[in-house]
Every structure is written in structure tokens, then in C-alpha cells.
Amino acid sequence: MTTATTSPTAARVDAARAEGRAALVGYLPVGFPDVETAVAAARTIVEAGVDVVELGLPYSDPVMDGPVIQAAVERALAGGVRVKDTLRTVEAVAATGVPVLVMTYWNPVLRYGVDAFARDLAAAGGAGLITPDLIPDEAGEWLTASDAHGLDRVFLVAPSSTTERLALTARASRGFVYAASTMGVTGVRTSVDAQARRLVEDTRRAGAERVCVGLGVSTPEQAAEVAGYADGVIVGSVLVRALLEAPTPAAGLARLGRVAEGLAAGVRGGAA
């Protein structure tokens, strides 16, 4: 993994570490419930204390996502959201000053053109990509493009990853390595799998400088627990649910703010 100076995301994670805490990474899908509200939602979680924003590019076949994010993304697509809306949203959210990563399945990037997407993402102020269905073995074009445009590339590791694959993924990643806490898809879970801690340790031993944990983290207590051993805590479904279940966009933003504040307190060791 390359050094913090070339990666805005790594710099942010390191800044949190300097405060003696883990970073909070918050996921929201672009265009849900509509493009403007999604931008407001991202600003809301930044104000609440999220350190890095992860914007999901809505995709028709999200195989790594559970029911909550699937429902939100389906609604975004039904509302007519396009790839260029993701770039616009990145630009608006990057203006808050936090690193903005785009979480995207691979085909939309392929279709856009890998280098063209990297160029336009960088121009919009984006920090890089999280790629749930792209493993480093298949990522040649993206490795080249992300180097050319100075973007972070966050690959995933899972409890099933072998030591060799942990090392391969750690080497290929820039920003941080995304450790999937459990074998499964995104969703709200009542507990964070104990194997997450071991995966973080193994991934560090394999050479990763920064490891953030995602999948199923939903409460301030869980965030505090994961913050105890990881460099960052990634939350998604619980944020999306706040928007999904609210009767109006305004009520959704208010609820989202409260949920994000709770999680931000969690990573600061101040779980309610």
C-alpha cells in the first residue's frame, strides 16, 4: 500500500488515528430518494461526524447488497438516475472537504471506459473507487488508470480469503483495505461477527497499513467495538434504512443525522 501522502483517504484515516480513534466511513446510494436529497443526506452525515463518504453508484444487479440497499438502489434507478449523476454528486459532496469514494460494480465503469471514468471521477474531486465485484486479479486496467489519475482503489477481503490473497489484495489497494466482517451481503445485523477481528489482524499481517471493517455494523455499540481493533468502521444499511423508512425526505434527513451522530460517537469511544 502506498503512503498517505498520495492518498486523501489514507490521510483522513491517519488523522483519525492521530486523534486516537477509528475513522467512520458512511455509505449512501446516489439518487436515493432523489439526486438532491442524496446530496443533502451526504452533507448531513459529514456534519454528524463521518470522515469518509462512500457513494454507491446505482446498478441493476447488486449481488453484494442485501434487501435494504437493493430497495434504495432500485428506487434510484426507477427514478431515472444516471452515471453522470454520480459524478455530479461526488462533486457536490467533495466540496465538504471529506474524501469521497465511489462504490461501484464493475460493468458501469467498463461501459463508461475505465480510464475515462477515472479521469472524470478525479476531475469531480473523487478520491477513488470501492469495487465489490472486481478482484485485483482482474483489475489490470483499473490499476493503470487509478495510478494515472491519482485515485484510491479499495479492494475487499473476506473471512474466506487465503493468506496469499490477503497479501495480493493489500498490495493492490490504496487508501485502505475493506474487510468484510462476515460471509454475506450488506445488511443490518444484530452482532458483528467475531471473525472480523481476526480478519483485520491477518490482513495487517499480510501487509495492509489500514483496514476498515464493513458489513452489518449498525449500532453505536458495534461501531465502538469495531473501532477498538480496526482503522475504520464502514456503515451503510443502517443509514439507508433511516432514509428508507422515513415518511418524508425531511424526516429522513433528520433521522439520518441522529443515526450518524450516534455512530460517530461510537467510533470516538462515546457510545450512548
Next chain:
Amino acid sequence: MTSPPPGGFAAAAGAGPYFGDFGGRFVPEALIAALDELEAAYEKARHDPEFAAELARLHRTYTGRPSIITEVPRFARHCGNARVLLKREDLNHTGSHKINNVLGQALLTKRIGKTRVIAETGAGQHGVATATAAALFDLECVVYMGEEDTRRQALNVARMRLLGAEVVPVRTGSRTLKDAINEALRDWVTNVATTNYVFGTVAGPHPFPAMVRDFQRIIGEEARAQVLEITGALPDVVAACVGGGSNAIGIFHAFLDDPVRLVGLEAGGEGVATGRHAATITGGAPGVLHGARSYLLQDADGQTIESHSISAGLDYPGVGPEHAWLASTGRVEYRPVTDAAAMEAFLLLSRTEGIIPAIESAHALAGAIELGREAADAGRRDTILVNLSGRGDKDVATAARWFGLLDEGEL
């Protein structure tokens, strides 16, 4: 056609993970260990005479192999008087070619020591075959099926449940095969420690395209020898329908390095120009879906476009990567067949030969009609081998609606 690769097409196709620019593994990291495990088990099995003997025994005593060849002269009169031979995969146990693949994968599941299998299904034929093998091998079985397809193919839902499988209707996205695959992949990511994914076609991440092809290759190996024996020569043309592409690759492979024309018939739905079709190679573009780089139906943003076909088994916006490669080399031609042309062929085979084909296979029959007539126009009488991939029992309700075969009170 570009000139054949040194050593021929069959050798160049190889064991994956890539077929030219196509194939690979575009899946979550969490699945890589399972795919590696499956690949290793398959590699071992592939070179193990005991595995081959066990599969051959099952095919002889359970599937009913070798499947026969039937010459269909009355049907052939409508094909420009071509000579038409059908490879009768419809006579296999469970009624289609899907069992060839499923028995191989079920044996592998046992070897890996997993106790649960999952599958996706469109027409229900792969689901029925998987449920059948699960009953035979005492495996727990869950089949994902788009809600839309559970309605179109209700008979097969009941068959799967009779066989002891759990059928899960999938209500996301377009509620068809593509969404059933998404849901099966989510299940697999979650339950991979106990579960093997018995994939139904030559699409998906490596090793599925190569492995499923190898299990289906028996169709072409048998048919090549049978046609040589019956006619004293190789066929001029081999025709097969292409959904994901397993029955087509299965019959094509034995002929890849022969001077034989190979034609894959895609589901043209209401016509490729209408946008309501499932002709992935004819009307799609390269991209990634369900774990492999291949052709797919997609919009300008790379979102998958819903496919349309009267045939649930062909109603899929993707296609196996080896077909994408064979198309790019020009070795295999791909053509669309409309719903209407397929249904006409469906009725014609039923009326002229007393064989009710699957609507999927009727696309290949419609291709034979077209190819035979083109040959006649050019002054030739071709021998056309058609892969009759399945039987039409499951499609009787659809046909009754299409042709208005039942009166109000009989519906």
C-alpha cells in the same frame, strides 16, 4: 472467419479462465475460495478415471444415455427438403440436457463434502434437474426462480417441490432468471461453507463455463459418431438454441475443428429491432454480468436491460463467454429467431412428427427451417443436425394460450 488458431478451436477454447478477451472472475472476493475449491476438485475429477466411470454409469442407468437420433423427413419438407436429424436430449430423464451437467456437479458436490446445493432456474428445467440430483444424492436443495417464471412454469415449480426442493420466488429486479442468479449468488456468499452452487449454464465465473461445457460435451461426442454412422458423413450444419449457451456449446464442441457450419439461435422475442428480445450476441455489447466478461444486453450506462422471450429458458440478458469468443472468431454464427417463428416450428414438429419440443429447442428448429430453405435457394440439400435440447410438456399451457387451443371453459 478468421483463420483457426494453431492446434484448432477446441484446443484453443481450453479450460478457462479466459476465452480470448472473455471469461474471468468478476465476483466478490468472498467467493474466490469456493471457486478455487471447485476448480481444484474439478481438475482432480477430470483426470480421475473413477469419476468418469461413475458419471458414465449414471448416464447409462439413470439419464438414459446415449440419447438417440431421430430423422424427421416430414418436418424436413418444410426445411427446403434438407435432411434433418434431431439429437434427442428431450428423452433424457427430467426432459432436457440440463441433467448432463447437474449429475456431474452433484458428484463433485459429494467429493467436496458439501451437503447443500443451490441453483437458479428460468424455465425450471435446470431447477428440476438439480432437485432430482439432490434427491438422488441426499442433498438439501434450494432453487431460486424469478417470480415471473414461477408463474410461466408453474408445473416445474410443483415438480421441484415434489422432489423435495425448496423453491424461492425472487421478487427483485425483473423477477426473471437474471435476478434468480443474483439471489443465488447472495445465498452462496453467505452459506459457502456448506453449500455448492450448481450453475445451470456455461456462463458465470470460472470454472463454471469450462466445467459445464465439459459436462455437456457428451451431446456432441455422441451425435458426431451417430450422424457419421447414419449418413456416412458429417452434417453440413449443426443448429442449437442459445440461452446461456450450454446445450449449444455441448453439441458444437465435437465439431469445432470439422468443416461443419455451426449456428446458434438466439431468442429474438418480438424482433431485435423492437428492443424486446434476448438475442445477446446479435443485439448486445461486451461487458460484465454474473461473474464473467461476455456479451450482454445493457444500456449506455452499463445497466442490464431486461430481456424478453416467450421461452423462459432463453430469457436471459447474458451469454456464456466461450460463445462470445466463438462469435468474435467467426467460428460460430449467431442468429435471432422471433417468438412467432419459434412457435410456428413448435407446432410444425408436433404436427409432422409427433414430437412436442421445448419452446427453447423450437428456436433451433426454426433455425433449421431457415437454414434449409437458404440452402435449397442456393441449390443444395444440406444435412442439418438439430439439438432438441428439451421436451415441451412444461410449455403446453403457453402453447395453448398462443394458439388458442382451449375454449373459455377449459382454461
